[in-house]
Amino acid sequence: MNSQWIWIFTLVLPAMVFAQSWVFPLPIYRSDILLGELNVYSDGTHFEGVVALELIPVIERMVTDSVLERLEDYGKTQITNTELAPLGLEIVFDPYDLSLDLEILADSSQEFDLSYGDEYSLPIYSQAGTLSWHNILNLSDYVDIDSGETVNYWLAEWVSRGNLFGPNGLNFDFTGYASDYQGDNTTEEIELYRGDASIFIDRSEYPFRFTAGDIQSLSIGHQPSLTLGGVAFERLYGSLQPTRNIQNGGTQSVQLSESARVIVYINDSYIDEIRLPPGRYQLDNLPLSNGDNDIRLEINYQSGRRETLNYSQFYNMRLLKAGLSDFGLYAGVDSDVQERVYHYDTEQYMLQGYYEYGFTGDLTMGLNGTYHPLGQIVGLTAIGSTQLGNIGGRLSALNYDDQGNIGGIVSVDYSTTVWGNLDFSSPNLRASVEAYTDYRSLPWETEADLYTGTQVLLAYTYRISPELYGDTGVSWMMIEDPEEIEYTGNISLTWRPDIREYGYGSIEFTAEAEYTDNSLEAEQEMEYSLYISWEWYSDDGNYDAFINYDSGAERLRAGFSRDTEYTPYSFGYDLETDLYLDYQNYLARGTYIGNRISGEIEAQHAQYSDTEFNSQQASARLSTALLLVDTDVSWSRSYSGPAVLVKVHETLDDPVLINSYQGESPESIATSSLSNTAPLYTPHSRGSIDIAVPDAPMGYDYGNSIHQVTPGAYTGHIVQVGSDATKTVIGTLFKPTGQPLILRNGVITGEGLRKVIFTNRGGRFALDGVKSGRYLLEITGEPAYVVELVIEKTESNLIYLDPITLLNKGNKL
Numbered sequence: 001m002n003s004q005w006i007w008i009f010t011l012v013l014p015a016m017v018f019a020q021s022w023v024f025p026l027p028i029y030r031s032d033i034l035l036g037e038l039n040v041y042s043d044g045t046h047f048e049g050v051v052a053l054e055l056i057p058v059i060e061r062m063v064t065d066s067v068l069e070r071l072e073d074y075g076k077t078q079i080t081n082t083e084l085a086p087l088g089l090e091i092v093f094d095p096y097d098l099s100l101d102l103e104i105l106a107d108s109s110q111e112f113d114l115s116y117g118d119e120y121s122l123p124i125y126s127q128a129g130t131l132s133w134h135n136i137l138n139l140s141d142y143v144d145i146d147s148g149e150t151v152n153y154w155l156a157e158w159v160s161r162g163n164l165f166g167p168n169g170l171n172f173d174f175t176g177y178a179s180d181y182q183g184d185n186t187t188e189e190i191e192l193y194r195g196d197a198s199i200f201i202d203r204s205e206y207p208f209r210f211t212a213g214d215i216q217s218l219s220i221g222h223q224p225s226l227t228l229g230g231v232a233f234e235r236l237y238g239s240l241q242p243t244r245n246i247q248n249g250g251t252q253s254v255q256l257s258e259s260a261r262v263i264v265y266i267n268d269s270y271i272d273e274i275r276l277p278p279g280r281y282q283l284d285n286l287p288l289s290n291g292d293n294d295i296r297l298e299i300n301y302q303s304g305r306r307e308t309l310n311y312s313q314f315y316n317m318r319l320l321k322a323g324l325s326d327f328g329l330y331a332g333v334d335s336d337v338q339e340r341v342y343h344y345d346t347e348q349y350m351l352q353g354y355y356e357y358g359f360t361g362d363l364t365m366g367l368n369g370t371y372h373p374l375g376q377i378v379g380l381t382a383i384g385s386t387q388l389g390n391i392g393g394r395l396s397a398l399n400y401d402d403q404g405n406i407g408g409i410v411s412v413d414y415s416t417t418v419w420g421n422l423d424f425s426s427p428n429l430r431a432s433v434e435a436y437t438d439y440r441s442l443p444w445e446t447e448a449d450l451y452t453g454t455q456v457l458l459a460y461t462y463r464i465s466p467e468l469y470g471d472t473g474v475s476w477m478m479i480e481d482p483e484e485i486e487y488t489g490n491i492s493l494t495w496r497p498d499i500r501e502y503g504y505g506s507i508e509f510t511a512e513a514e515y516t517d518n519s520l521e522a523e524q525e526m527e528y529s530l531y532i533s534w535e536w537y538s539d540d541g542n543y544d545a546f547i548n549y550d551s552g553a554e555r556l557r558a559g560f561s562r563d564t565e566y567t568p569y570s571f572g573y574d575l576e577t578d579l580y581l582d583y584q585n586y587l588a589r590g591t592y593i594g595n596r597i598s599g600e601i602e603a604q605h606a607q608y609s610d611t612e613f614n615s616q617q618a619s620a621r622l623s624t625a626l627l628l629v630d631t632d633v634s635w636s637r638s639y640s641g642p643a644v645l646v647k648v649h650e651t652l653d654d655p656v657l658i659n660s661y662q663g664e665s666p667e668s669i670a671t672s673s674l675s676n677t678a679p680l681y682t683p684h685s686r687g688s689i690d691i692a693v694p695d696a697p698m699g700y701d702y703g704n705s706i707h708q709v710t711p712g713a714y715t716g717h718i719v720q721v722g723s724d725a726t727k728t729v730i731g732t733l734f735k736p737t738g739q740p741l742i743l744r745n746g747v748i749t750g751e752g753l754r755k756v757i758f759t760n761r762g763g764r765f766a767l768d769g770v771k772s773g774r775y776l777l778e779i780t781g782e783p784a785y786v787v788e789l790v791i792e793k794t795e796s797n798l799i800y801l802d803p804i805t806l807l808n809k810g811n812k813l
Contacts, residue, residue, distance in 0.1 A: 023745050023756045027704075028058060028091070028100040034708040035059070038100060039756055040091070041078060047093035047100065049078040059102065061124065063089070067108050122205050123684055125167040126709045129629035132716025133162040136638045138258055138302045138623045145616045151183045157258050157278060157302070163642075167684075167712025172199045173213075175258070175278060177340075193340040195278050202713050204684045207240035208233060214342070217330040220354040221368045221379040222396040222409055224442055229344045230332015237326065239713075242685045258301050259621070265296040302600075302621050302638075319383055319390070320358030329353040348372065348444070356381065374401045375443025389416025389427070398439065402446040407438035420462035428461040453479035467496045483519065490514040505536030505545075512552075527552065554581050567665035568595035582609045595669050596635045596676070597624045627677045629716035636668060636677035642711035643679045644689050648672040649722035652702060654695040656721050661690055670721070678719075686710045691721055699728040699798025701769045725753065725771040729791060731801035733763045733779075736808060741779065748789065750775035777804075784809035 028038045036058045041048040052074035060068055067087050074083070081090055088108030092101040136159035144151040156178040164170045175195030181188045198213030211232040218234075219225040256278050263273045297309040320326060334348035349372075356366030362385040369378040379396035391414045398407040411434040415427035437452045455477045463469040475488045492512035500506055510531040517524045529552030536545045541563065548557040556579040564572030570593045578585040589602040604617040623638040627645055634645045648656050650672050658678045660666035670676035680687040689707045696702055702722045709717050733741040740763030748755050751773040757765045772793035779785040785806035791799060 024758065025756065026093075026098055026100050028102055030062070030102045030104070034706075035102065040093075040100065042093055045093070045095050047081065047091050049080040050091065051076055052079050059089075059104075062104060063087075063108050123686065123710045125712065125715075126717055128163070128166045128712065128715035128717050129632075130166070131162070131164055131628065131630055132642075132714060133160070133628040134639075134643065134714060134716070135160050135626045135628075136258065136623070136640075137625065138621065138638070140259055140302065140619065140621045142617065142619045146613070149183065151181070153179065153181045155179045155259065159258050161714045163712060163714040163716065167715055168201070168203065169712075170199060170201060171713045173197065173714075177278060191340065194342070200713070202240055202684070204240040207235060207237060209236050209240060214335060215330060215332065217352050218328055218354070220328070220356075220366070221381045221394045222411070222441070223352060223354065223368050223370050223377060223379065226330060226350060226352055226370070227335045228330060228332030228350060229335045229342070230330065230350075232328065232330045234328040235326050237324075240684055242682050256299070256301075260302065261300045263298040263300075265298070301640075302623050318364070319362070319385055320356060320364045322358050322361045325355065325357045327353070327355045348374075362386070372444040374446060375399055377443060389414060389429075398443045400438075400440075400443050400446075400450070403438070403450065405438060407436070407440070407443075407450060409434065409436035409439050418460075420464075422463045422466065428463070430457075430459045432457040451479055452481065453477065467498060469494055485519040487517045488515065505534060507535075508533045555579065564591045564593055565665065566593060566667060568593065568669055570665075583607070584609070593637070596637060597622060598637050599623070625677065627716060629718055632675060632718060634670075634675035634677045639677060639679035641679060641681060642683055642713065642715045642717075643677045644707070644709055644717045644719050645675055646670040646678055646689070646691070646719050646721060647675045649720065649724070649726075651724055651726055652693065652696065652700065652722035654693055654697075656702075657692040657694070659690045660692050666692075672722075680709055680711045680717075683711055683713045683715075689719060691719065693721070697797045699796070700726045701728060701797075702726070723769075723771075725751075725769050727770050727772070727791065727797050727799055728766065728768045729770060729799045729801060730764065730766050731789075732803050733759055733765065733785075733787075734803055734805050735785070736806060738805075741785070741806065744779050744781065746777055746779040746785075748775050748777050750789075777806075778809070779806060 023039055023041055025037045025039050026042075028035050038050060038058055039054055040050045052071045053076055056068060056071050067089070070087055084090060088105035090103040092103065094101065136157075138157040138159070139154070140157075141154040142152070144153070158176040160172075160174045160176070162172050164172075174197040176192070177195065178190055178192050180190045196214035198211050198215065200209050200211040202209050209232075211234070213229070215228050215230055215232040217223075217226045217228070217232070256276055258278055259275070261273065261275050299307040299309065301307070330350075330352045332350065334345045334350065336343045336345070350370065352368075352370040354366060354368035356364055358364045364381075364383045366381040367379070368381065370376065376399045377396055379394060381392070381394050383390065383392040391412070393413075394409075394411040396409050398409070400407065411432065413430075413432045415430045417427050418429045421428040433454075433456050435454045438450045439452065440448045440450055442448065456475065458474045459471070460473075461469055461471050470491065470493045472491045473489065475486075477486045478484070490512060492510055494508060494510045496506065496508045498506075508531075510533075512529045512531070514527045514529075515524065516527075529550065531551070532547075532549045534547045538544070542565075543560075543562050545560045546558065549555070550557075557577070559574060559576035561574040562572045564570055572591045574587070574589040574591075576587045576589075583606070585604065585606045587602065587604045589600065592599045600621045602617075602619045602621075604615075606615040606617075608614065625636050625638045627634045627636065627643055629645045632645055632647055634647075646656060646658055646668075648670050652672055656670040656676075657666035658668045658670060658676060668676045668678065678689045680689075687709055689709060691703070691705055691707065693700075693702050700722070703720065707719050709719075711717060733744075733746075735741055740761075741759050742761050742763060744759050746757045746759075746765075748757060748767065748770075751771055753770060753775075755767060755770070757767055757777075759765045770791060772791050775789040775791065777787050777789050786809045787804055787806045789801070789804070791801075
């Protein structure tokens with residue numbers, strides 16, 4: 001615990017001015033990564049040396065074998081930075097927070113098998129449990145009353161994820177469900193079913209992930225995203241090396257492992273809010289406008305986890321850094337979920353893969369293909385960056401076994417920044433041209449027709465000022481046999497006056513006109529719309545309100561909410577209404593966050609103006625989690641990913657606050673009777689856990705306040721808070737002659753402990769992290785002394801010893 005050590009250090013600080021060199025343990029870091037604790041010699045302001053053999057276990061994974069051999073030659077000798085410099089090492093002492101920083105020159109650093117042309121530091125994983133098992137438990141109940149008819153539906157969800165044998169071991173992922181449906185005239189049996197299940201192994205140093213089970217491929221080029229029962233071999237930079245500057249590819253479908261509330265936005269305009277049970281969903285039939293459509297899904301899972309997915313109507317062009325490659329290989333049989341049952345069609349076996357390589361920082365090319373017994377796709381991709389913008393090309397050939405011919409499709413995508421973009425970095429001109437002949441996206445769908453045609457998309461944004469900008473979009477599509485030509489164009493003007501400094505929130509006005517001409521329709525269409533949006537947030541960020549009006553949808557939407565803080569015993573609520581000309585919907589929702597459970601209740605009323613039909617819905621949802629790490633169990637709120645089990649020693653009766661940064665409310669609380677869980681949100685990347693015990697007894701040493709943890713995908717880690725070695729002892733040493741022992745070092749051993757002490761000019765010393773028992777104190781140097789210390793078993797954790805008279809070493813104790 002750094003704070004306690006600083007306190008002890010301050011106790012003897014006056015002596016440091018006159019001291020030559022003292023030995024005491026300090027934390028040592030490398031680039032803010034905690035490596036461990038090291039006994040060092042210091043005069044209080046500078047690093048004066050370290051025993052060579054004690055340095056080896058701290059740095060052995062990071063330096064070359066030759067460096068380790070040189071350190072072994074020094075043995076138990078005290079070495080300073082003078083001896084460390086030829087080895088390419090330097091230890092810097094920080095007197096302000098009493099810590100050490102280790103610097104290693106490149107020639108002395110250990111070389112890892114990493115040859116992808118990018119500077120990257122491999123993670124040094126923290127010790128994990130042999131078995132880590134994360135279990136998220138959700139329960140929902142819905143009551144729906146439609147004009148007198150009552151329906152009751154409940155759903156229980158079990159999201160199970162875990163790990164065997166640590167970060168490089170086996171990970172597993174499984175979801176199971178139970179549900180029941182009852183109506184006035186219908187009663188069903190309780191139904192048990194499952195979601196996706198898979199196992200996988202990660203190797204972040206290469207990187208790659210091997211997965212077996214229910215898998216989903218990425219959509220690259222013109223290749224479709226496949227849902228298979230099979231195996232996958234992928235690079236997955238974004239997941240396995242999350243701190244590396246490279247972007248993942250997108251996917252065409254959404255997989256929900258648990259119930260979630262999904263809010264759909266298109267071009268920053270609210271479209272709909274829907275609550276979906278677990279399952280797979282496709283982004284179909286969305287009301288896209290012409291031009292650049294940016295689709296955003298805000299997913300609020302029942303467990304409290306939140307996720308935002310972004311999609312674009314334009315193809316996502318991605319440049320890889322020079323020398324980097326990305327790949328994915330998928331093999332299996334077609335997987336389809338019908339009436340909650342997984343069906344694997346063994347006659348539809350498929351193989352899909354892609355490979356992309358960054359030849360330079362400005363050119364990336366790739367190959368991709370899909371094999372199916374009834375049809376195949378093979379394609380090329382190329383993406384280049386020039387002074388005129390980014391341009392990408394995709395070319396694919398398709399073979400149809402049912403047709404006996406070959407189709408093709410070519411796409412060219414372009415984006416750049418041109419006049420009228422002010423200081424915004426994102427492209428404001430985007431264009432796409434696509435031509436296809438005898439084409440259908442899935443060659444093996446034998447009942448689908450083949451099409452020949454051309455499509456052009458163009459979108460341009462002109463920013464008059466940061467608050468005022470215009471958008472224009474043009475779309476032209478021609479399909480042959482039967483001939484169809486469609487032309488659409490739209491133009492909009494958006495004004496966002498800055499009224500936030502006056503405390504009135506933010507407001508936006510958008511006026512839009514859209515023209516559509518289709519050769520199969522008798523009349524052209526011209527539509528005008530006005531969109532007005534106002535949002536307000538309180539200064540403390542706890543409350544917000546909004547009002548949206550959309551003349552095109554003839555809808556007025558308004559709401560007021562109190563945000564729920566992610567801390568125990570907090571609550572929030574939402575009040576919303578949707579008003580249409582012939583339909584009104586009212587919603588009230590309350591949310592509660594406990595220490596080990598979270599809940600939500602919701603009531604909704606819908607009324608149709610032109611009919612007598614109305615609907616009332618009520619629902620309640622609960623969520624919690626259990627974590628097993630080897631033989632230890634914790635109960636907590638739901639979370640996602642790897643986690644730390646915070647275990648409190650039986651000697652500490654006070655609550656332990658987890659992640660209560662700078663005195664704020666903690667994320668959770670653990671006690672000696674029941675452990676809690678601290679999520680680690682990013683696998684394969686270092687995270688930190690803050691531990692505080694503000695009510696701990698004076699002198700109680702509960703350990704470090706900050707714990708740095710680097711987890712695997714689903715690993716579990718244990719942090720022990722407190723122990724039976726919790727006492728802080730303060731005493732004064734006297735020579736056999738009765739004079740204080742001034743400015744001397746010593747070693748205390750016993751009860752399984754070995755600690756270093758030093759005395760100030762009054763002979764006083766302080767010792768923390770010990771327990772009751774008998775200890776041997778040896779004063780090193782000349783003359784040497786020895787004495788036996790007895791620390792009595794007391795309730796107090798801060799013990800002041802009676803004056804201690806030393807014996808000359810060699811005398812019988």
